[in-house]
Every structure is written in structure tokens, then in C-alpha cells.
Amino acid sequence: MAKILLTGGGTAGHVTANLALLGELREKHTIYYMGSKDGIEKELAEKAGLPYFGISTGKLRRYFSLRNLTDPFRVIGGFFQARKQIQAWKIDLVFSKGGFVAVPVIFAAASLGIPIICHESDFTPGLANKLTIPFTKKICCNFQETVSLLPKGKAVCTGAPIREELxxxxxxxxxxxxxxxxxxxxxxxxxxxxxxxxxxxxxxxxxxxxxxxxxxxxxxxxxxxxxxxxxxxxxxxxxxxxxxxxxxxxxxxxxxxxxxxxxxxxxxxxxxxxxxxxxxxxxxxxxxxxxxxxxxxxxxxxxxxxxxxxxxxxxxxxxxxxxxxxxxxxxxxxxxSKERDGRKNVLAVIQSVLDGKS
Ligand SMILES: CC(=O)N[C@H]1[C@@H](OP(=O)(O)OP(=O)(O)OC[C@H]2O[C@@H](n3ccc(=O)[nH]c3=O)[C@H](O)[C@@H]2O)O[C@H](CO)[C@@H](O)[C@@H]1O
The missing domain is CATH 3.40.50.2000 (Glycogen Phosphorylase B;)
Structure with a gap:
């Protein structure tokens, strides 16, 4: 039984794919969630009954805002908060669905030598995932075409993890x-x-x-x-x-x-x-x-x-x-269409990293 930390947020899309994996993950492992202090990820993860830890995070804005000047300090603060909690929870593996809230979490996990898997659901990789790619063991993708845009050997097309109940x-x-x-x-x-x-x-x-x-x-x-x-x-x-x-x-x-x-x-x-x-x-x-x-x-x-x-x-x-x-x-x-079972495939990637095979 491993301790797995899920992260990702900002919009529901960065959370629901994580929640799609919960049923099977919970059967074998202990699952935790980390995200921002008040984002939609907090609401959805707590609703799913997950232990939740909120950190200070920044936001990626494509427009001018004074908060663009203060956000880097919030992200640095978030890094140290995440690091402390990851150690307290004794996390074995981090799975990130992306979104800017995941960045300090991934950097913290990387600084502790914890294996990281991320999931890129869009056709082209988002900035949060791009920044953290060097620290990840595997990148799961929805689209086959995305694999060729990512480092060889790391990226794998799994398909989208969809909540079974949907x-x-x-x-x-x-x-x-x-x-x-x-x-x-x-x-x-x-x-x-x-x-x-x-x-x-x-x-x-x-x-x-x-x-x-x-x-x-x-x-x-x-x-x-x-x-x-x-x-x-x-x-x-x-x-x-x-x-x-x-x-x-x-x-x-x-x-x-x-x-x-x-x-x-x-x-x-x-x-x-x-x-x-x-x-x-x-x-x-x-x-x-x-x-x-x-x-x-x-x-x-x-x-x-x-x-x-x-x-x-x-x-x-x-x-x-x-x-x-x-x-x-x-x-x-x-x-x-040749449908992929995204849930099953992502779970297999998680298991292979836990087993030290990836
Ligand atoms: C504005 C923005 O940044 N959009 C991005 C965000 O979208 P957004 O968060 O809107 O993402 P998606 O459309 O990918 O996913 C929305 C998720 O929320 C669920 N849902 C939606 C409404 C509702 O009432 N209840 C509910 O459960 C849907 O079933 C779905 O699972 O993340 C996606 C995945 O990286 C990106 O492709 C989008 O570009």
C-alpha cells in the first residue's frame, strides 16, 4: 500500500480527471489531495472525502495585474508548505493533473526525490506541465499527437480518465x-x-x-x-x-x-x-x-x-x-473511434512507477 498525493486545480477540468481514478486507487492505496487554499479543487476533493491540504499558490495570468508581482512569492511560500506536508504525510508518489496550483507541489516533491507522474489532457502541453516535465517520470496524454511534442520515453498516450459514474x-x-x-x-x-x-x-x-x-x-x-x-x-x-x-x-x-x-x-x-x-x-x-x-x-x-x-x-x-x-x-x-480506457491506462502507469518499472 502506497501513499499517493493527487494535485491539480484552478478549474474543475484539472480535478475531475484525478477523481476519476479514485475508486480503484483507494482500493489499494492511501490517497491525499493538495491544492490551493480556496480553489474548486478543495471543494471537490473534500466532497470526495479526501484529506486535503491547501497551500499558497499563484495564478498564470495573460494580462497585467499587480498580483503578477506578488504571486512568485506566494508560489515560493507554497513550495515550503507543500514540502513540509509531503514529508508529514510520507508520500510515495505524486500524480498531477496540471494547472498552476500543481507547480509548487511538484517542485516540492522533486526536491524530496519523490516520483511524479503528470497528466496532460490538452492537445498541446500547458505551461504548468511544461515547467514540471523535467521532474516527472511519466506524462500521460489524452491525445496521441501530444506524445510527439513531449520528451521521448516519458510521454504515453493513455486517453482521458473519465469518472465511471458519468x-x-x-x-x-x-x-x-x-x-x-x-x-x-x-x-x-x-x-x-x-x-x-x-x-x-x-x-x-x-x-x-x-x-x-x-x-x-x-x-x-x-x-x-x-x-x-x-x-x-x-x-x-x-x-x-x-x-x-x-x-x-x-x-x-x-x-x-x-x-x-x-x-x-x-x-x-x-x-x-x-x-x-x-x-x-x-x-x-x-x-x-x-x-x-x-x-x-x-x-x-x-x-x-x-x-x-x-x-x-x-x-x-x-x-x-x-x-x-x-x-x-x-x-x-x-x-x-478507437477508444482508450483512460482510467485503466493511467492506473497502469501509476502502478508501473510504484513498482519501479518506469
Ligand atoms: C478556462 C480554462 O482554463 N479552461 C481549461 C480547463 O477547462 P475546464 O476546467 O472547463 O475543463 P474541462 O472542460 O476539460 O472539464 C470540465 C470538467 O468539469 C465537469 N463539470 C463541468 C460543469 C459542471 O457543472 N459539472 C462538472 O462536473 C465536466 O464534466 C468536466 O469533467 O481545463 C481544460 C483541461 O486542461 C482545458 O482544456 C481548458 O482550456
Missing amino acids: LQGSREEGLSLCSFSGEKPVLMVIGGSLGSVAINTAVRENIESLGQNYDIIHICGKKNEDKSLSDLAYYRQFPYVNEELADLYQAADFVISRAGANVIYEILALKKPNILIPLPKKASRGDQILNAESFSAQGFSVVLPQEELEENPAVLPDCLEKLHENKEKYIKAMEA
Whole structure:
């Protein structure tokens, strides 16, 4: 039995893949979580019943902020806090899902000679993972193409670890959660773990025309609900969902989503015809654009650039109509995809590092 420390956070995507591994990991090992003092990782890890330790962390901002000057000191503080706690917990292995909160944790583990595995879920490696690659034994990737962008021998394509329970929802439960009859097709809109103002706006601007043909589940992000639309029988808003997500996914016939690396693999595993609206370059390093392009090239998804949507919100119902007409083509492509069991593969990598074979 080993003591394994999970880390990663900032957004849910950097936590849910960790939680996907929990069931099996817990059967054999003792699991701990380390992240920021107040991030979403704290909420989700504690909800999963994990011992949690919060450290001071910085944030990677692509814009000017005075906090960019103080954050390096917070990260250094976080390094020493992490080091002390890793020693106290007597950790044998660190598994990181990335995000800037993981950086001091990995540096601390590396300074203690503890083996580290990280998981890169995006098409191109994020900065946090890039910074820590020299200290990792193995890098697990969602996309095959990512392997060639990383040091030879370290990177392995495992696929995405998906929470098992997400694949076991009930359509009836999902419909009943929304009070939908199931007579109309159901459209689910999910704007990433934080919600997306651009997607929310486009959906709401088209709400009447969308509502003529679909019942709509809208996961809109915390504090992004529009109370003025609460009375519409065909429209249900959720700020963030936990256990309910599995049932809502099952209820959905079509999905409109950001192109976060976790959510798209969940949509693929569930074979839902989908439109991806990736986070644009002005707000990110463009990772979601590449994720979405890869899915589109494989015939799984329709990509709708946010710029097009902002210019003309009416493209959304048009795009959905085309997806609807061609849904069989997309379902077929997803069914034919060579799916990897990300959970099983990542667990095998963890075990081989624990056994000293990697
Ligand atoms: C703004 C930002 O930095 N986005 C990044 C972040 O996205 P983000 O955190 O949004 O990541 P993903 O879309 O990859 O994952 C979101 C996860 O949250 C879950 N979920 C979402 C909503 C909800 O109500 N309940 C719930 O459980 C989804 O099922 C999924 O497992 O990490 C991804 C993975 O590195 C990157 O590809 C994204 O570019």
C-alpha cells in the first residue's frame, strides 16, 4: 500500500480527471489531495472525502495585474508548505493533473526525490506541465499527437480518465430533474466548468427559436443564471452540477460545449452529436482550438468559432439544425473511434512507477 498525493486545480477540468481514478486507487492505496487554499479543487476533493491540504499558490495570468508581482512569492511560500506536508504525510508518489496550483507541489516533491507522474489532457502541453516535465517520470496524454511534442520515453498516450459514474446516468432521471417530457429532443449546453458568458449570451439571444425545437439544459456557470428566463418550460439553468451531470448527459440528444479537454472526451464516450465552441486565443493559449480541431478532423464534432457567434448569434440555431440533420454521421464516427480506457491506462502507469518499472 502506497501513499499517493493527487494535485491539480484552478478549474474543475484539472480535478475531475484525478477523481476519476479514485475508486480503484483507494482500493489499494492511501490517497491525499493538495491544492490551493480556496480553489474548486478543495471543494471537490473534500466532497470526495479526501484529506486535503491547501497551500499558497499563484495564478498564470495573460494580462497585467499587480498580483503578477506578488504571486512568485506566494508560489515560493507554497513550495515550503507543500514540502513540509509531503514529508508529514510520507508520500510515495505524486500524480498531477496540471494547472498552476500543481507547480509548487511538484517542485516540492522533486526536491524530496519523490516520483511524479503528470497528466496532460490538452492537445498541446500547458505551461504548468511544461515547467514540471523535467521532474516527472511519466506524462500521460489524452491525445496521441501530444506524445510527439513531449520528451521521448516519458510521454504515453493513455486517453482521458473519465469518472465511471458519468457513463451510468439515467435519461428518465435527467428529464425528470428538468421536468421535461422527453417528447422534444434535448439540447444540453455546457460552457466549461466556469460557464461561458459568450455561449450563455448566444443561447439566450436565440432562446425562442431554440425552444421551438428543443428542450434545453443549460449549465451556465456559477452566478451566471438569468432569473428572467426561469419561467420558460423548455429551459432549465444550472450554475454547476455534481452527481446530476450523469443523468443530464443521458437526457441530452445534442450538446453544445466549450472544448475543454475533459468535457470533450466525456461527450465522445457518450456519443453525443456536438458543437464545440472553443475558448478563443484572446482568452487562452489556444489549447481548446486545437482540441476542437482534432475532434472535428476525426469527424466527432462541428466547430463553431466564438468570433463567428459574436458577429452573428443566429449562426447557432443554423449550425444546430445542420448537426441535427447529419447526426447519424457524427454518431457513426464516434462509435468507430478507437477508444482508450483512460482510467485503466493511467492506473497502469501509476502502478508501473510504484513498482519501479518506469
Ligand atoms: C478556462 C480554462 O482554463 N479552461 C481549461 C480547463 O477547462 P475546464 O476546467 O472547463 O475543463 P474541462 O472542460 O476539460 O472539464 C470540465 C470538467 O468539469 C465537469 N463539470 C463541468 C460543469 C459542471 O457543472 N459539472 C462538472 O462536473 C465536466 O464534466 C468536466 O469533467 O481545463 C481544460 C483541461 O486542461 C482545458 O482544456 C481548458 O482550456
